[in-house]
Amino acid sequence: xxxxxxxxxxxxxxxxxxxxxxxxxxxxxxxxxxxxxxxxxxxxxxxxxxxxxxxxxxxxxxxxxxxxxxxxxxxxxxxxxxxxxxxxxxxxxxxxxxxxxxxxxxxxxxxxxxxxxxxxxxxxxxxxxxxxxxxxxxxxxxxxxxxxxxxxxxxxxxxxxxxxxxxxxxxxxxxxxxxxxxxxxxxxxxxxxxxxxxxxxxxxxxxxxxxxxxxxxxxxxxxxxxxxxxxxxxxxxxxxxxxxxxxxxxxxxxxxxxxxxxxxxxxxxxxxxxxxxxxxxxxxxxxx
Amino acid sequence: xxxxxxxxxxxxxxxxxxxxxxxxxxxxxxxxxxxxxxxxxxxxxxxxxxxxxxxxxxxxxxxxxxxxxxxxxxxxxxxxxxxxxxxxxxxxxxxxxxxxxxxxxxxxxxxxxxxxxxxxxxxxxxxxxxxxxxxxxxxxxxxxxxxxxxxxxxxxxxxxxxxxxxxxxxxxxxxxxxxxxxxxxxxxxxxxxxxxxxxxxxxxxxxxxxxxxxxxxxxxxxxxxxxxxxxxxxxxxxxxxxxxxxxxxxxxxxxxxxxxxxxxxxxxxxxxxxxxxxxxxxxxxxxxxxxxxxxxxxxxxxxxxxxxxxxxxxxxxxxxxxxxxxxxxxxxxxxxxxxxxxxxxxxxxxxxxxxxxxxxxxxxxxxxxxxxxxxxxxxxxxxxxxxxxxxxxxxxxxxxxxxxxxxxxxxxxxxxxxxxxxxxxxxxxxxxxxxxxxxxxxxxxxxxxxxxxxxxxxxxxxxxxxxxxxxxxxxxxxxxxxxxxxxxxxxxxxxxxxxxxxxxxxxxxxxxxxxxxxxxxxxxxxxxxxxxxxxxxxxxxxxxxx
Numbered sequence: 001x002x003x004x005x006x007x008x009x010x011x012x013x014x015x016x017x018x019x020x021x022x023x024x025x026x027x028x029x030x031x032x033x034x035x036x037x038x039x040x041x042x043x044x045x046x047x048x049x050x051x052x053x054x055x056x057x058x059x060x061x062x063x064x065x066x067x068x069x070x071x072x073x074x075x076x077x078x079x080x081x082x083x084x085x086x087x088x089x090x091x092x093x094x095x096x097x098x099x100x101x102x103x104x105x106x107x108x109x110x111x112x113x114x115x116x117x118x119x120x121x122x123x124x125x126x127x128x129x130x131x132x133x134x135x136x137x138x139x140x141x142x143x144x145x146x147x148x149x150x151x152x153x154x155x156x157x158x159x160x161x162x163x164x165x166x167x168x169x170x171x172x173x174x175x176x177x178x179x180x181x182x183x184x185x186x187x188x189x190x191x192x193x194x195x196x197x198x199x200x201x202x203x204x205x206x207x208x209x210x211x212x213x214x215x216x217x218x219x220x221x222x223x224x225x226x227x228x229x230x231x232x233x234x235x236x237x238x239x240x241x242x243x244x245x246x247x248x249x250x251x252x253x254x255x256x257x258x259x260x261x262x263x264x265x266x267x268x269x270x271x272x273x274x275x276x277x278x279x280x281x282x283x284x285x286x287x288x
Numbered sequence: 289x290x291x292x293x294x295x296x297x298x299x300x301x302x303x304x305x306x307x308x309x310x311x312x313x314x315x316x317x318x319x320x321x322x323x324x325x326x327x328x329x330x331x332x333x334x335x336x337x338x339x340x341x342x343x344x345x346x347x348x349x350x351x352x353x354x355x356x357x358x359x360x361x362x363x364x365x366x367x368x369x370x371x372x373x374x375x376x377x378x379x380x381x382x383x384x385x386x387x388x389x390x391x392x393x394x395x396x397x398x399x400x401x402x403x404x405x406x407x408x409x410x411x412x413x414x415x416x417x418x419x420x421x422x423x424x425x426x427x428x429x430x431x432x433x434x435x436x437x438x439x440x441x442x443x444x445x446x447x448x449x450x451x452x453x454x455x456x457x458x459x460x461x462x463x464x465x466x467x468x469x470x471x472x473x474x475x476x477x478x479x480x481x482x483x484x485x486x487x488x489x490x491x492x493x494x495x496x497x498x499x500x501x502x503x504x505x506x507x508x509x510x511x512x513x514x515x516x517x518x519x520x521x522x523x524x525x526x527x528x529x530x531x532x533x534x535x536x537x538x539x540x541x542x543x544x545x546x547x548x549x550x551x552x553x554x555x556x557x558x559x560x561x562x563x564x565x566x567x568x569x570x571x572x573x574x575x576x577x578x579x580x581x582x583x584x585x586x587x588x589x590x591x592x593x594x595x596x597x598x599x600x601x602x603x604x605x606x607x608x609x610x611x612x613x614x615x616x617x618x619x620x621x622x623x624x625x626x627x628x629x630x631x632x633x634x635x636x637x638x639x640x641x642x643x644x645x646x647x648x649x650x651x652x653x654x655x656x657x658x659x660x661x662x663x664x665x666x667x668x669x670x671x672x673x674x675x676x677x678x679x680x681x682x683x684x685x686x687x688x689x690x691x692x693x694x695x696x697x698x699x700x701x702x703x704x705x706x707x708x709x710x711x712x713x714x715x716x717x718x719x720x721x722x723x724x725x726x727x728x729x730x731x732x733x734x735x736x737x738x739x740x741x742x743x744x745x746x747x748x749x750x751x752x753x754x755x756x757x758x759x760x761x762x763x764x765x766x767x768x769x770x771x772x773x774x775x776x777x778x779x780x781x782x783x784x785x786x787x788x789x790x791x792x793x794x795x796x797x798x799x800x801x802x803x804x805x806x807x808x809x810x811x812x813x814x815x816x817x818x819x820x821x822x823x824x825x826x827x828x829x830x831x832x833x834x
Contacts, residue, residue: 028759029381030405051803052768119569120578121511121587140569230573231521232782234775247767252377252401252759 023259043259052243059149060239064217067153071160072213076206078161079168080194095169098162106159110227113155117141143232152228152237156221167209168202175201207285215272218264240264320649322421329423330657334367337650340390342373342380343712344400345637349374350709358706361671368654377402384411389642392651394712398436398447398635401758407444412640413648414442419656422649426656429454434822435634445640446655448712451633453747453823455717463717465630467745468519469526472737473590475613477501477513488590489616491557498566501589509606511587514568519593520576522567522781524554526593530617532624534829535751542751542816544809546773546800550620552793557618558781559789572778586610595737600730612733614740627829628741629748637712658710664718667710675705684722750819750828754812766808769800 023043025036047053078098085091101109116124119140126138141147179197188196220239229237238246240260248257272287280286325332352370354360363369373390380402383389389411395403406412419426429452433443455463471488478485481500487493498515506513518526525545533550535543545551561567570578582588584602596603596612603610617626641651657663662672665684669676675690686694693701702708726732756762776796783789820828827833 028405030384030402030409030411032385046764050768051772051799123570137565138569140572143569143572231774231778232572234771234778238771246771247764251763251767253764254759256764 020258020262022255023262025255027255027258029254039255043256044263046256047260047263052238055235056238056240056243059236060218060220060241063149063152063239064220066149067156068213068217070153071157071164072210074157074161075164076168076202079165079172079202080198082165082169083172083198084190084194095162098165100162101159102163104159106221106223106227109159110155110224113151114142114228117151119143140232142228142230145233145236148228148233148236152224155228156224159224167205171202171205172198203283204285207279207283208287211272211275211279211287214275215268217271218267317643318646318648319421320647322649328657328660329425330366330653332653333650334365336363336367336369337647338369338371339392339645339647339651339654340371340373341392341394342375342383342390343394344375344377344380344396345394345712346396348372348711350706356706356709357670357674357704358666358709361666361674362654362658362710366650366654366657368650387644389644391642391645391647393640393642395638395640398638399753399755399758400638403445403638403640404757406640406642407438410643412444412642413645414438414440414444415446415641415652416442418641418648418652423652423656426652426659428659431823432635445638446659446713447635447638448714449633449636449716451716451747455715455721459717459721463720464742465633465745465747466716467628467630467738467741468593469529469626469628470595470614470737470741471530471590471592471617472595472612472614473497474586474588475611476607476609477506477589481506485613485615489619491560491618491621494618495560495564495566498561498590499564502564502566508586511582511585513589514571514582514587515566516561516590516592517568517571517574517579517582517588519591520574520579521572522558522561524551524558524777524781527554527557527617529628530626531620531622532627534627534746534831535629535748536816536827536829536832538832540817540820540827540832542754542809542813544805544812547797549622550624552790553620553622555777555780555793556786556789559783559786562782563784563786572782595734596730598730600733601728604730612737614737625831626741626744627746627831628744629752630745632749632752633716633747634749634753639712655713658713661718661722664714665722667708667714668719669722670705670707679724681725682722683724685724746829748828750823750825751816753819754815756808756811762808762811765804769803769805769808772796772803773800 021033024040025033025038027033027036082091082094085094115122117126119126119138119142121127123138123141125141126135129135130138141151175198179201180193183193183197218240220241222241222245225237225239225242229242244257244260247253248260276286276288323332350372352359352372354363354369359370370392371390377396377400380393380395384402384406393406393412415426415428419428428443428446429450431453432447432450436445436447437443451465456465473485473488475485477483478497481504483497483500487497501513501515504513528545528548528551531550531553533543533545533548533554535545537543558567579588579591580599583591583596583599584606586603586607591612600610600612639655641648645651658666665672665676669684669686670690672678674687676684676686679685690701690705693704708714726735756766773796776792776799780789780792780796783792820826
């Protein structure tokens with residue numbers, strides 16, 4: 001029964017891996033891999049010696065680490081809080097409202113954010129601040145590099161919070177109800193139950209999600225950055241993925257783009273193994 | 289046993305998929321029999337034929353339907369039905385890698401590197417051979433051939449939106465170089481605020497005029513009147529051209545604009561406008577949509593980089609007295625007249641005919657038809673007698689039925705007549721030669737604005753098309769230098785003082801020098817000279833001719 005799945009994996013995941021050869025040659029689609037010139041590690045060297053490398057590395061790591069520190073616990077907290085809501089219709093309403101932004105494309109969601117933060121006559125936030133007398137000139141939120149990380153992380157949080165909490169809500173649903181009843185008999189309050197039953201009950205899920213999140217630390221959301229980036233905030237918004245897109249793919253440098261992709265995969269693998277190892281040592285839980 | 293079977297299956301799959309990566313060789317090239325007949329070549333054989341055409345243009349997703357006027361007419365005239373496939377470069381790459389090319393390939397850009405690869409690897413037909421054999425009546429402008437011919441002296445495709453210098457000479461009253469760069473101001477508001485349009489011709493006068501607007505803080509139609517907008521964002525290049533910076537120096541060499549004194553002067557002028565709070569914050573990240581809205585609303589006093597186009601019509605509906613006039617731009621401290629580059633006329637898409645096609649004869653004859661005046665009008669205006677007739681000036685006049693449909697539902701008319709469905713063979717001079725003459729107030733105002741700077745416009749294609757080959761290391765170097773420069777240039781324009789702007793400028797120049805600007809310059813200058821040689825030009829900028 002497992003054969004179709006294996007075949008699927010082989011055809012769509014393993015065979016395409018041959019494509020990593022592309023990162024070691026000057027790939028030319030018309031002549032194919034075989035005739036393309038072998039250039040070894042040229043494209044890897046190019047990235048590391050690039051004058052923009054410190055900037056894109058800082059932006060990628062900075063935004064992702066802070067984003068992880070904020071949105072990871074936020075999703076858990078949201079799931080825990082939602083679990084404590086006892087009024088059915090309210091719980092469902094909150095859940096639906098929080099999932100909705102996930103289904104709105106970044107083009108629309110980002111457009112709304114940009115419009116709200118606009119420094120022109122139509123920016124609602126600036127208008128509000130001006131009328132409250134807190135500022136005397138509109139702030140160009142989207143044009144201020146020092147604000148970009150905050151805006152990006154906050155908008156990603158709003159968009160993804162509900163969706164990211166689904167796994168935890170599902171995990172909470174799987175906790176044996178008898179444990180709560182027993183705790184109640186023992187006189188445990190809400191917080192005690194949350195701390196001693198719910199959190200340990202979903203700790204395996206938390207660990208798995210954290211390991212995945214850590215391994216993806218070099219990935220950044222292209223959708224959100226493409227929408228929110230502009231010439232003014234470029235120094236704070238250009239990430240590795242965006243740079244590969246700008247310098248690599250949009251200039252037909254497929255080999256360069258593949259090399260960076262390969263490099264990121266290797267780093268992700270190392271991070272995954274390290275996080276898994278550490279987690280197993282500390283919490284005795286891991287992916288494998 | 290089962291295990292063995294599974295492994296065998298896996299290995300077979302692997303081998304099969306790997307062999308798929310290899311190219312098929314030895315496709316036979318079909319050369320249909322040469323025929324000839326009376327009349328134009330496309331009428332010699334009008335038997336029905338379906339031709340597959342890949343069109344790699346964004347948003348091009350039409351399907352062949354002979355009920356659509358233009359498509360039906362092409363089929364009726366030439367017998368050809370096109371099976372249109374759209375997609376992106378990845379799709380095309382897959383077709384190339386599997387040796388599965390359609391009969392016609394339209395690349396999204398004349399500079400798409402796939403074009404060179406197809407030519408280099410002998411995968412496409414040269415038009416010279418096909419024209420000679422199958423469609424001797426097809427005309428290709430000589431300059432187009434010279435500009436695009438491959439090393440062997442043959443032309444391997446057809447560019448759309450190519451502006452032929454031949455047309456400029458043949459129709460001097462109609463075909464002109466288009467350009468964007470200009471400076472226009474609201475004449476009615478100048479009078480209201482006591483600003484003299486002559487004031488704009490000096491930098492101090494220009495700044496003082498804009499300051500008057502800022503200080504007056506007028507509210508028009510509910511929005512604050514802003515002193516200046518750009519189309520679409522502040523950029524020193526256009527202002528430097530108004531200052532008189534040409535893309536060619538007096539010795540006929542290519543100019544690295546960033547090092548030009550007038551470019552630096554333009555940065556400093558924008559910086560001064562910024563420091564005086566004359567540039568609205570949203571102008572820095574403006575889109576065309578935003579600027580259009582502001583213009584329509586009357587919230588823009590002075591605009592760089594574009595004429596009013598459709599905006600004046602909308603604006604006058606809100607404010608009937610509103611009018612824009614072109615003004616002499618602020619002069620450079622180094623002197624000189626504006627040197628404005630024309631909109632690039634070197635071409636947009638690239639049509640090639642793969643050698644795998646079975647019907648090169650029918651394709652070239654169809655192209656022969658589409659590149660005639662009538663074929664060109666088919667794309668933009670439809671069918672003579674159905675959607676338009678020709679007036680006494682030799683201009684298109686829409687039929688009453690078409691006019692009515694255009695006025696009631698423009699999109700429905702476009703769909704019914706199939707207008708602009710063949711942009712991949714269209715040339716802008718067709719529009720200039722046949723489009724109805726301007727009649728409305730806003731159209732006439734536009735003509736006046738465009739004529740104002742006309743004498744300063746020059747064809748700069750030789751200087752603009754000097755980028756290193758796509759996919760090359762030198763191009764990557766250029767992209768990196770440009771992206772670094774762009775991020776620094778914004779800081780210069782928004783610096784807190786002129787000294788700070790100048791310091792940032794000097795630092796950035798030193799940095800791009802270090803990033804290998806000279807190597808890039810040498811390449812581009814060399815390419816520039818090669819381009820000029822193609823057209824047998826000593827200079828591209830009139831002011832440099834001694």
